[in-house]
Amino acid sequence: MIAEGADSCVVEAEFSGRDEALAALLAEADVETAEDGSLLIRRVVSRSGRSRCFINDCPVPVGILQEVSGRLVDIHSQHKSLLLTDARFQLSVLDHFAGNGERLAACRTAWQALQDLRAQLAAERERLDRMLADRDYTEAQWHQLEEAKLVPGELESLEEEQRSLANAEQIKEALGGSLELLRAEGEVPGMSAALKDASRRLSAIAKFLPAASALQERLDSLRIELDDIDSELESMYARVDLSPARLEAVEDRMSRLYALLKKHHCRTVDELVAVRERYAEALSGSEASEDRIRELEKELQGAEGNYHIICAELTKARCTAAPSFAAAITESLHFLELDRAVFDVAVSAAPESAAGSDRVSYLFSATGRDPQDVAKCASGGELSRIMLCLKEMMAKFVGMPTLIFDEIDTGVSGSVADKMGRMICAMGRDMQVFSITHLPQVAAKGDAHFVVTKSVQDDGRTISSISEVQGEERVMEIARLLSGATITPAAVANARALIAES
Numbered sequence: 001m002i003a004e005g006a007d008s009c010v011v012e013a014e015f016s017g018r019d020e021a022l023a024a025l026l027a028e029a030d031v032e033t034a035e036d037g038s039l040l041i042r043r044v045v046s047r048s049g050r051s052r053c054f055i056n057d058c059p060v061p062v063g064i065l066q067e068v069s070g071r072l073v074d075i076h077s078q079h080k081s082l083l084l085t086d087a088r089f090q091l092s093v094l095d096h097f098a099g100n101g102e103r104l105a106a107c108r109t110a111w112q113a114l115q116d117l118r119a120q121l122a123a124e125r126e127r128l129d130r131m132l133a134d135r136d137y138t139e140a141q142w143h144q145l146e147e148a149k150l151v152p153g154e155l156e157s158l159e160e161e162q163r164s165l166a167n168a169e170q171i172k173e174a175l176g177g178s179l180e181l182l183r184a185e186g187e188v189p190g191m192s193a194a195l196k197d198a199s200r201r202l203s204a205i206a207k208f209l210p211a212a213s214a215l216q217e218r219l220d221s222l223r224i225e226l227d228d229i230d231s232e233l234e235s236m237y238a239r240v241d242l243s244p245a246r247l248e249a250v251e252d253r254m255s256r257l258y259a260l261l262k263k264h265h266c267r268t269v270d271e272l273v274a275v276r277e278r279y280a281e282a283l284s285g286s287e288a289s290e291d292r293i294r295e296l297e298k299e300l301q302g303a304e305g306n307y308h309i310i311c312a313e314l315t316k317a318r319c320t321a322a323p324s325f326a327a328a329i330t331e332s333l334h335f336l337e338l339d340r341a342v343f344d345v346a347v348s349a350a351p352e353s354a355a356g357s358d359r360v361s362y363l364f365s366a367t368g369r370d371p372q373d374v375a376k377c378a379s380g381g382e383l384s385r386i387m388l389c390l391k392e393m394m395a396k397f398v399g400m401p402t403l404i405f406d407e408i409d410t411g412v413s414g415s416v417a418d419k420m421g422r423m424i425c426a427m428g429r430d431m432q433v434f435s436i437t438h439l440p441q442v443a444a445k446g447d448a449h450f451v452v453t454k455s456v457q458d459d460g461r462t463i464s465s466i467s468e469v470q471g472e473e474r475v476m477e478i479a480r481l482l483s484g485a486t487i488t489p490a491a492v493a494n495a496r497a498l499i500a501e502s
Contacts, residue, residue, distance in 0.1 A: 098321035110307040111354040142279035175237040195223040314356040332389035340368040417441040440481040444498035
């Protein structure tokens with residue numbers, strides 16, 4: 001697309017007129033619109049392959065440009081007649097005729113909701129299957145941890161008790177010796193008795209020596225503290241357990257906890273408790289998953305019902321519209337000199353989709369007998385005429401501002417070409433139509449006539465240009481289409497007659 005020696009190619013087009021749906025689309029894309037509704041669309045393609053798109057000088061993604069241009073122009077290129085073999089195209093034309101726009105939108109929404117629910121249900125079932133496959137292992141692990149009767153902080157207490165039990169004799173001996181020293185009997189009084197006697201002596205001289213009173217109070221405090229220590233030592237001495245059985249039980253419990261810590265890669269009993277809770281959650285999660293599956297199945301049933309109702313409405317509308325649609329196309333084909341042609345529309349069941357559950361087949365017979373699939377029995381010229389009839393039909397319902405035919409008249413000539421030209425001109429009364437053609441019967445009927453030419457420049461570049469021809473120049477162009485390289489007087493006269501008739 002980029003000329004030799006150039007860095008980029010720029011394609012630009014200006015459109016005028018107002019369209020509320022298009023205005024809403026542009027507003028959503030943050031594109032400013034002119035007061036008169038005109039649009040300037042531009043695309044710049046660089047040699048590197050990158051492109052930039054603009055609408056009213058506002059940069060937009062190429063997707064927005066395609067969506068906007070799709071609402072402005074319908075281009076029927078030479079190969080588009082092959083769309084007649086496309087079941088989706090056949091269905092869309094019938095839906096346009098039947099006015100199924102709202103039903104189709106509702107069907108697409110219902111189909112999407114149905115697919116979403118199916119995906120959610122499949123994912124939830126897969127999740128449940130995984131949980132059930134691991135359930136035996138999970139349950140065994142949970143039971144092992146549950147039977148262990150885990151208590152947060154238990155291991156630290158056990159380790160302390162184990163140290164106490166393992167050294168019980170030494171501890172008991174030390175505690176007993178301390179008590180004996182505090183409670184000395186016989187000729188040597190105990191510390192508490194000695195402090196009490198000293199306090200009494202100081203109290204006796206306190207009236208002569210006031211400082212002795214303070215010393216007495218300190219001795220009394222020491223005696224109270226000493227009595228408290230004695231009481232605590234006696235309590236600790238009584239609690240020291242010399243039981244080998246208890247030591248064995250504590251060490252067994254510690255060994256069990258250590259084994260669980262190692263197995264589950266934990267450092268504390270608190271972490272083991274968390275692991276146990278996770279296993280418990282996984283076991284209860286399967287029940288929650290089963291509940292969720294039941295909910296999704298119920299929602300899916302409702303979504304399927306809603307979708308099938310919409311599909312039934314679409315089927316009814318299509319079957320109702322099919323005879324009228326077929327009759328209208330048949331009438332147009334008769335106008336294009338397929339006098340015995342029969343066009344029919346068959347609506348049959350098809351796999352469910354966003355467009356419903358119908359398949360549409362276009363049936364055609366040029367002889368009026370035994371209509372068959374149009375793709376199997378129509379010639380190139382017949383395909384062109386059928387496609388023009390369909391385009392004419394769509395133009396009435398789609399509301400496309402501009403329609404471009406790129407040699408839709410391929411394969412026809414004579415009076416058929418003349419009638420195709422009339423049909424194209426009739427479409428031009430309701431919309432803007434460009435027809436690219438090599439047939440003089442069609443070219444003569446246009447309100448304006450443009451000629452595309454190519455020339456080779458001195459530097460070797462090929463230049464394409466387009467220019468409007470009027471008056472005598474147009475007569476000569478029509479004559480050239482009629483006679484070829486050598487324009488004869490008869491061709492000129494014929495050209496004048498064609499333009500006059502148009």
